[in-house]
Amino acid sequence: MQFRTRAIHVGNKKCPETGAVVPPLHLASTFVQPAAGEWGEYDYSRSGNPTRSGFEATLASLEGGTGALAFASGMAAIHCVVASLNSGDHIVAGSDIYGGTYRLLHKVANRAGIEV
Known part of the structure; x- marks a missing residue:
């Protein structure tokens, strides 16, 4: 499949209820679970949604x-990467970066033993 075709078709499933082929925006924050103690594919939108x-x-x-x-933000993505590192790991970053990123790297990462 060519790039242009994949760009509009991949990840889009026909809605079994309506037949719609354009994916809807799911604005719900929470999702019903199968039963007490059982988890469905989605529970809370911050951790994932359709x-x-x-x-x-x-x-x-x-x-x-x-x-x-x-x-949801660039800082969330950067924090996820930093959180996956271990003490003794190294991060290479320029000095002229966004202030929030600079603080995350030089305060949080350094405290965790990650060299910047």
């Missing part, structure tokens, strides 16, 4: 990857 899952699938396909993660 709209974001479709976007991530499309992005992964367009980039030729096996998966993708979408975040």
Whole structure:
């Protein structure tokens, strides 16, 4: 499938209830669970929802990857990367970066033993 075709089709599933082929925006913050103590695919929109899952699938396909993660902000994405590092790891970053990123790297990461 060509890039342009994947850009509009990947991650889009026909809605079984309406037949719509354009994915809806799911604005719900919470989702019903199958039963007490049982978890469905989605529980709370901050951890995932059908709209974001479709976007991530499309992005992964367009980039030729096996998966993708979408975040609400650049700082959330950067924090996720920093949180995945261990003491003794190194981050290379320029000195002329966004102030929030600078503080995250030089205060939080340094305290965790990550060299910047």
